[in-house]
Amino acid sequence: MLNTACLRIHISARTTTTSRISKLANSASLNTVAARCSHHAAHYDGPSPTIAIIGSGPAGFYTAQKVMRELKGTKVDMYEQLPVPFGLVRFGVAPDHPEVKNCQDTFGDVAASPEYTFIGNVNLGHDLPLPLLAKHYDAIVFAYGASKDRKLGLEGEYKPHIYSARAFVGWYNGLPEYRNLNPDLTAGDTAVVVGQGNVALDVARTLLSKLEHLKKTDITEYAIQALSQSTIRHVHVVGRRGPMQAAFTIKEVRELLQLDDVNFSPIPDELFPNDLKSLPRPRRRLMELLKKGSPPKEGASKSWSLDFLLSPKSLTWSSSDSDKLEGVLFSKTKLEQADSPESKVTNTDETTLIPTSTLFRSIGYKSEAIPGMQELGADFDDQKGTIRHDGIGRVVSLDTREWDKASLYCSGWVKRGPTGVIASTMTDAFQTAEAIVEDWKKTFDSRRPVRAGWKGVQAEAQALNLSLRPVHWSNWQNIDQVEKAVGVERGKPREKFGNVDDMLKASGASG
Numbered sequence: 001m002l003n004t005a006c007l008r009i010h011i012s013a014r015t016t017t018t019s020r021i022s023k024l025a026n027s028a029s030l031n032t033v034a035a036r037c038s039h040h041a042a043h044y045d046g047p048s049p050t051i052a053i054i055g056s057g058p059a060g061f062y063t064a065q066k067v068m069r070e071l072k073g074t075k076v077d078m079y080e081q082l083p084v085p086f087g088l089v090r091f092g093v094a095p096d097h098p099e100v101k102n103c104q105d106t107f108g109d110v111a112a113s114p115e116y117t118f119i120g121n122v123n124l125g126h127d128l129p130l131p132l133l134a135k136h137y138d139a140i141v142f143a144y145g146a147s148k149d150r151k152l153g154l155e156g157e158y159k160p161h162i163y164s165a166r167a168f169v170g171w172y173n174g175l176p177e178y179r180n181l182n183p184d185l186t187a188g189d190t191a192v193v194v195g196q197g198n199v200a201l202d203v204a205r206t207l208l209s210k211l212e213h214l215k216k217t218d219i220t221e222y223a224i225q226a227l228s229q230s231t232i233r234h235v236h237v238v239g240r241r242g243p244m245q246a247a248f249t250i251k252e253v254r255e256l257l258q259l260d261d262v263n264f265s266p267i268p269d270e271l272f273p274n275d276l277k278s279l280p281r282p283r284r285r286l287m288e289l290l291k292k293g294s295p296p297k298e299g300a301s302k303s304w305s306l307d308f309l310l311s312p313k314s315l316t317w318s319s320s321d322s323d324k325l326e327g328v329l330f331s332k333t334k335l336e337q338a339d340s341p342e343s344k345v346t347n348t349d350e351t352t353l354i355p356t357s358t359l360f361r362s363i364g365y366k367s368e369a370i371p372g373m374q375e376l377g378a379d380f381d382d383q384k385g386t387i388r389h390d391g392i393g394r395v396v397s398l399d400t401r402e403w404d405k406a407s408l409y410c411s412g413w414v415k416r417g418p419t420g421v422i423a424s425t426m427t428d429a430f431q432t433a434e435a436i437v438e439d440w441k442k443t444f445d446s447r448r449p450v451r452a453g454w455k456g457v458q459a460e461a462q463a464l465n466l467s468l469r470p471v472h473w474s475n476w477q478n479i480d481q482v483e484k485a486v487g488v489e490r491g492k493p494r495e496k497f498g499n500v501d502d503m504l505k506a507s508g509a510s511g
Helices: 004-008 019-024 030-037 058-070 098-111 130-136 165-172 198-208 221-228 250-257 281-292 422-443 454-463 473-489 500-507
Strands: 050-054 075-079 116-119 139-142 162-164 190-194 234-238 262-264 302-307 310-317 325-335 345-355 358-361 407-410
Touching (some): 058 075, 058 098, 058 422, 162 165, 165 198, 165 358, 198 234, 198 250, 198 302, 250 281, 310 345, 325 358
Parallel strands (some): 050 075, 050 139, 075 116, 139 407, 190 234, 234 302, 262 302
Antiparallel strands (some): 325 345
């Protein structure tokens, strides 16, 4: 049974949800939520499709779960670039939020179906041409996440001691892409995090938490070693707007306020609305918590602050070392409607300098196009980092599709952008799945050739002499067992492999 905290995965710079999802979040389990979000379709006894899902995170698994439930016998092949599944549930969730990762149990139930095939360690568009999939599937679903972080646009942003929050989170969570990030946390005693979403608070909490607490989580051993040497004692979490417009949620703020040996710098009263009681309950509770703060802890060795109405303008460097960060110059900003959560903000001529030796940017993420998308007919919006679709998840209009080629769909962040909690990702994935089911029932034609799926792809790849070393679910289970065994030895849930070679060795996959 899943813990409802699985609904509280917060990986985006801006978290959105709906009142319906908020109510459902109080139910006994995420399975209950899934059941309530799922509409029972009319019984169907016809043939079922063969589907390729690109991405093995929540969007991919929930799409698979829904289609397989509605169209019995549906075959799902799930492609993943890494040898391990679960995407941001594995690599983006904070180590001290283990309850969120319980949703992996549901994904494991999906994978246990004989109609499901996991194809890990295959980088579509690179190892395997994406268009090659088109003739082997009835539908292709793009369900991958956001791999590119947004930049501040400041001169010198590429220099040492300036990090992407996404990279930092990936580094301490064992994402191979960032195994060699090796952040230097010894340059000074102050860090600045630009951005006020839940990822920004995750970064601050990790920097400020006691090591004995983190050591009991699945944070990587090399991250523990680096954090043990950290000299950072204060973290500024900086945003362009005010408390009313902040994107973080009450749970993450409360966790930081309750950290042992860590003080919180009070927020000036003038930044809060005059009448908190008139606010909607969720926003009122957050404002009351921020205004109350936490009692000073005598002798605390660390501290943090929420700094509002500041927009980064430039970076300042040491006069003796042009690569040594000394501070961030911010423009003070002004809200058009201070009490409105959607208020626009403008820069003023006033500036303020926050001295710092280490900077993290946490202002959002973008998905990137997979090479070969356009050839399939998918139109990728580079500016938004999403695939253009009909608002439901259909990438190409049903009226213009060719009946003998794979239909295209999208789900999750590559569909709507990197926002939302796991409940909204689930609802979004179910929406896409319902479109797939509806389209299949409407357009199935007995003349349509039977799709071979992964077997057909694999045969064609071999004919083209493409070198693939796929990792299947049983191989992932080998990795899982080794990670957990090493974790037990170290008094933690698991010790994640930080690079692909080690994953492959543990997997037992032939290559």
